[in-house]
Amino acid sequence: MTTTETTTTAVDIATTKRADWQSDQEVRWCPGCGDYSILSALQFALPDMGIRREDTVVVGGIGCAARLPYYMNTYGIHGIHGRAPAIATGVALANPDLSVFVVGGDGDLLSIGGNHLLHALRRNINMTILLINNRIYGLTKGQYSPTSEQGKVTKSSPRGSEDSPLLPLSIALGADATFVARTHDMDRQHMMEVFKRAHAHPGAAFVEVLQNCNVFNNHAYESITAKANREGMIIPLRQGEPIRFGPDDSFGVVLDPRHGAVVMNTADVSEDELLVHNEARDHPSVAFALSRLSPNMDEPTPMGVFRAVDRPVYGSKPVETEPPGRQLISDLLHSGTTWDVD
Amino acid sequence: MSTAKSSVKPSEEIENVVIRLAGDSGDGMQLTGNQFTAVSALAGNDLATLPDFPAEIRAPAGTMAGVSAFQVQISSEDISHPGDKADVLVAMNPAALRSELSKVHSDATVIINTDEFGERELEKAGYESDPLDDDTLDGYYVIDVPMTSLTVTAVKELGAKRRDAERSKNFFALGLLCWMYSRNPDDVKDWIDERFASDDLIRRSNATAFDVGHAFGETTEQIPITHVVESADHPPGTYRNVNGNTALAWGMIAATQLSGLQSFLGSYPITPATDILHELSKHPAAAVRTFQAEDEIAAVTSAIGAAFAGDLAWTTTSGPGMALKGEAMGLAVSLELPLVIVNIQRGGPSTGLPTKTEQSDLFQAMYGRHGESPLPVIAARRPADCFECAIEAAQVALRYRTPVILLSDGYLGNSSEPWRIPDVADLPDLSVEFASELNHENADGSMAFWPYLRDEATLARPWAIPGTPGLEHRIGGIEKQDGTGDISYDSVNHQLMTDLRAEKIQRVADDLPPPEYTGDLDADVLLVGWGSTWGTIASAVERLRKEGILVAHLHLRYINPLPKEVGEILRSHRSVIVPELNMGQLSKMLRAEFLVDAQSLNKVSGLPFTVGEVEEAVRKVVHGDEGESE
Numbered sequence: 001m002t003t004t005e006t007t008t009t010a011v012d013i014a015t016t017k018r019a020d021w022q023s024d025q026e027v028r029w030c031p032g033c034g035d036y037s038i039l040s041a042l043q044f045a046l047p048d049m050g051i052r053r054e055d056t057v058v059v060g061g062i063g064c065a066a067r068l069p070y071y072m073n074t075y076g077i078h079g080i081h082g083r084a085p086a087i088a089t090g091v092a093l094a095n096p097d098l099s100v101f102v103v104g105g106d107g108d109l110l111s112i113g114g115n116h117l118l119h120a121l122r123r124n125i126n127m128t129i130l131l132i133n134n135r136i137y138g139l140t141k142g143q144y145s146p147t148s149e150q151g152k153v154t155k156s157s158p159r160g161s162e163d164s165p166l167l168p169l170s171i172a173l174g175a176d177a178t179f180v181a182r183t184h185d186m187d188r189q190h191m192m193e194v195f196k197r198a199h200a201h202p203g204a205a206f207v208e209v210l211q212n213c214n215v216f217n218n219h220a221y222e223s224i225t226a227k228a229n230r231e232g233m234i235i236p237l238r239q240g241e242p243i244r245f246g247p248d249d250s251f252g253v254v255l256d257p258r259h260g261a262v263v264m265n266t267a268d269v270s271e272d273e274l275l276v277h278n279e280a281r282d283h284p285s286v287a288f289a290l291s292r293l294s295p296n297m298d299e300p301t302p303m304g305v306f307r308a309v310d311r312p313v314y315g316s317k318p319v320e321t322e323p324p325g326r327q328l329i330s331d332l333l334h335s336g337t338t339w340d341v342d
Numbered sequence: 343m344s345t346a347k348s349s350v351k352p353s354e355e356i357e358n359v360v361i362r363l364a365g366d367s368g369d370g371m372q373l374t375g376n377q378f379t380a381v382s383a384l385a386g387n388d389l390a391t392l393p394d395f396p397a398e399i400r401a402p403a404g405t406m407a408g409v410s411a412f413q414v415q416i417s418s419e420d421i422s423h424p425g426d427k428a429d430v431l432v433a434m435n436p437a438a439l440r441s442e443l444s445k446v447h448s449d450a451t452v453i454i455n456t457d458e459f460g461e462r463e464l465e466k467a468g469y470e471s472d473p474l475d476d477d478t479l480d481g482y483y484v485i486d487v488p489m490t491s492l493t494v495t496a497v498k499e500l501g502a503k504r505r506d507a508e509r510s511k512n513f514f515a516l517g518l519l520c521w522m523y524s525r526n527p528d529d530v531k532d533w534i535d536e537r538f539a540s541d542d543l544i545r546r547s548n549a550t551a552f553d554v555g556h557a558f559g560e561t562t563e564q565i566p567i568t569h570v571v572e573s574a575d576h577p578p579g580t581y582r583n584v585n586g587n588t589a590l591a592w593g594m595i596a597a598t599q600l601s602g603l604q605s606f607l608g609s610y611p612i613t614p615a616t617d618i619l620h621e622l623s624k625h626p627a628a629a630v631r632t633f634q635a636e637d638e639i640a641a642v643t644s645a646i647g648a649a650f651a652g653d654l655a656w657t658t659t660s661g662p663g664m665a666l667k668g669e670a671m672g673l674a675v676s677l678e679l680p681l682v683i684v685n686i687q688r689g690g691p692s693t694g695l696p697t698k699t700e701q702s703d704l705f706q707a708m709y710g711r712h713g714e715s716p717l718p719v720i721a722a723r724r725p726a727d728c729f730e731c732a733i734e735a736a737q738v739a740l741r742y743r744t745p746v747i748l749l750s751d752g753y754l755g756n757s758s759e760p761w762r763i764p765d766v767a768d769l770p771d772l773s774v775e776f777a778s779e780l781n782h783e784n785a786d787g788s789m790a791f792w793p794y795l796r797d798e799a800t801l802a803r804p805w806a807i808p809g810t811p812g813l814e815h816r817i818g819g820i821e822k823q824d825g826t827g828d829i830s831y832d833s834v835n836h837q838l839m840t841d842l843r844a845e846k847i848q849r850v851a852d853d854l855p856p857p858e859y860t861g862d863l864d865a866d867v868l869l870v871g872w873g874s875t876w877g878t879i880a881s882a883v884e885r886l887r888k889e890g891i892l893v894a895h896l897h898l899r900y901i902n903p904l905p906k907e908v909g910e911i912l913r914s915h916r917s918v919i920v921p922e923l924n925m926g927q928l929s930k931m932l933r934a935e936f937l938v939d940a941q942s943l944n945k946v947s948g949l950p951f952t953v954g955e956v957e958e959a960v961r962k963v964v965h966g967d968e969g970e971s972e
């Protein structure tokens with residue numbers, strides 16, 4: 001590779017601040033959009049990730065959330081609708097030393113780009129995928145999305161949508177993703193913790209971020225994420241601990257052979273019946289059961305890391321980096337049968 | 343069975359011969375044809391091949407749909423096409439005879455595997471009466487050979503089961519042909535030893551079948567004479583045989599090495615382009631990473647990502663895949679990143695004729711994107727030329743920071759020819775300089791990096807790759823402000839950027855040598871071609887001129903931008919004929935661009951033009967309509 005020398009100043013890893021990760025572009029989401037807090041949580045978390053700006057690439061597809069790369073003072077591509085995981089795959093394979101982030105919405109990554117998402121996950125390509133789920137098409141002004149609840153009334157479904165929604169975490173686990181987590185736009189600390197864990201994970205890390213589109217799908221998650229509701233509606237996942245939540249931990253999660261994971265009143269079950277959270281379970285079935293809790297986002301909803309397992313990272317075997325040049329071409333052209341004419 | 347000895351029969355020297363092998367797709371006709379080609383190349387002949395595969399992978403055995411054919415012309419002269427009609431047909435079964443007889447001369451030699459002409463086989467081929475008994479073969483010189491039984495008898499002695507023994511019958515045919523055309527049997531035997539080294543029984547079976555076929559030629563009274571095709575008068579050098587897809591893959595490896603970059607190939611399997619992916623996957627040490635993507639769109643978009651990160655990026659496909667890549671090509675035009683998009687064209691639309699050749703994706707290459715999105719289009723003209731074209735496409739892509747479309751086709755991809763191996767010292771240097779410094783001084787004296795600040799000569803923008811401190815920048819498909827690259831919806835800027843993108847591609851013509859323009863330059867008639875029709879058109883021109891008919895030949899390697907001389911050349915001839923394997927795409931382009939009355943000669947039958955068809959079109963113009971047909 002051509003060596004690159006530079007006279008410009010690199011920012012020291014140890015000393016970056018949030019501002020170092022902000023580009024000079026004016027952020028243009030609707031006032032009050034949940035994307036603002038996601039962007040700032042990411043920018044607040046980056047100084048703790050131990051990476052340099054110049055080694056960071058953020059790739060977006062098309063959609064409100066996919067605009068995020070423009071606001072990051074890193075390398076970035078705003079690509080085409082749905083294809084961000086595929087573009088990011090090329091970036092990650094070309095240079096395995098980079099930290100690659102993919103940011104897209106539910107339409108971008110689960111509708112037009114669903115295929116690429118599955119394959120980036122099952123290959124375990126080294127990238128952090130943030131799926132910003134607002135359950136609506138925002139940029140095109142309010143049509144139902146692949147995560148919208150059935151019966152949703154929008155401009156393109158005036159009589160209520162017929163589609164059943166996809167559950168992003170179930171899809172990721174179905175693709176055997178090695179890191180799967182959920183967070184939400186109302187809790188910066190939680191987002192920062194999850195983003196840092198996701199970035200530190202070798203291979204493909206998938207994070208669903210519940211986001212409020214206050215213009216076209218306002219209050220979509222309010223019953224869960226509003227401060228007043230969190231205690232009763234968010235099930236925090238803590239590694240190694242029995243899964244409990246609610247006032248005085250009065251509820252817990254139990255595995256039930258017929259219904260997967262179910263929420264029970266802890267008064268009705270003994271301590272050792274509670275499911276102990278273990279992200280590192282090799283088999284994805286328990287994580288999958290957890291991902292089916294609150295399918296309509298109106299019941300107690302788990303937050304945190306559902307799964308984190310080790311598997312070989314795709315493309316970690318480097319291709320030859322010191323090409324031997326013209327001799328290699330000559331050897332290739334003379335390989336096999338040749339003959340001389342004098 | 344001992345190795346066949348040299349013939350005691352008389353032999354006759356001939357200038358060239360066209361041989362067509364046809365059998366069921368399971369009969370190994372492509373292998374046999376390729377091996378006959380290889381030994382002919384070793385004998386110093388010039389040659390050109392035309393593999394003609396069935397589209398169905400598993401058409402029912404013995405049916406017309408399952409016939410696989412291979413044509414090769416070998417010659418002591420320079421040739422550039424596989425021959426119009428064959429002089430010799432080898433028909434392994436009735437379906438092969440029925441489907442291929444129209445492709446041979448009416449007095450051709452027809453070698454028939456009589457063992458396969460039973461009632462059931464005849465019925466499967468749709469023959470109502472036995473062509474060996476009725477008048478079907480009147481006028482042909484027919485050689486009856488019970489190939490299957492002779493092969494089985496000999497091979498069973500080695501301990502092979504009957505079914506397995508039968509499989510060696512194509513080697514019988516190869517042995518017979520090698521005897522008929524005085525090819526060196528040892529060249530074939532060496533190859534058999536190497537190719538089947540892992541299975542001793544198969545190796546010995548094939549070698550035995552080959553010997554039996556060779557000996558049959560020697561002893562049968564049906565073939566009184568052998569033929570010798572002398573070696574062609576090639577310029578000195580080291581030669582090899584190569585087909586277009588392999589040459590293209592090697593060109594990609596060469597471009598990689600010449601650029602000093604790492605290459606990234608994003609590809610999705612599709613006929614007839616997949617062999618390029620296969621070939622590159624074989625050479626992991628050549629600094630080419632192959633990525634078999636989940637679909638055509640991921641193949642091209644991953645390549646775009648790799649280009650952004652500093653790789654020399656490629657994607658290889660065929661027509662339907664090109665259609666899927668359309669939007670991403672637009673992104674690459676907008677991002678102004680180097681990328682080579684290879685289209686091995688096949689018959690369309692839709693699935694069309696996957697295994698057959700066509701040149702009908704020219705318009706798609708030129709205009710198959712939304713918006714104003716010009717990019718360079720280069721077309722290879724012969725199998726070995728695919729090597730150089732790959733290097734050239736990379737050179738243009740890197741120098742102008744643009745996606746480039748390289749067009750080849752199913753015929754070029756699969757057919758082979760002898761190739762004088764180029765001296766690698768003569769290959770161009772493709773090294774690039776990545777941006778390493780801030781390039782713009784702000785009004786306050788501070789410095790900034792502008793990703794769309796262009797090079798004055800080429801209008802290329804700087805290529806600043808991740809990992810370079812200080813040059814962090816964001817690019818995307820939304821229109822950008824000239825220079826800064828910031829998002830811009832400004833109407834004046836959009837016009838400016840559209841003009842700049844077009845001008846950049848036009849400037850590629852500044853580097854181009856004049857196009858290949860040969861024949862009688864003062865002739866009334868000009869033949870204009872592009873891509874794989876080159877060999878046929880060149881042969882037609884040569885034959886017509888021998889006859890005393892004046893004709894000129896213009897070949898276009900660059901279709902976008904066109905070399906600067908093209909308009910003047912077109913206007914200097916009274917008649918312009920454009921033979922194309924499509925319904926007239928280049929001719930329409932030339933008419934629109936230069937307002938000349940370019941007449942198109944079209945064919946979309948899945949096969950290349952014959953030389954006769956091109957000659958005929960010229961004769962019609964020269965003599966009016968009374969041109970004689972072949």
Ligand code: SF4
Nearest residue numbers: 029030033064138213
């Ligand atoms: S439309 Fe919705 S998601 Fe998009 S920017 Fe506005 S509030 Fe945010």
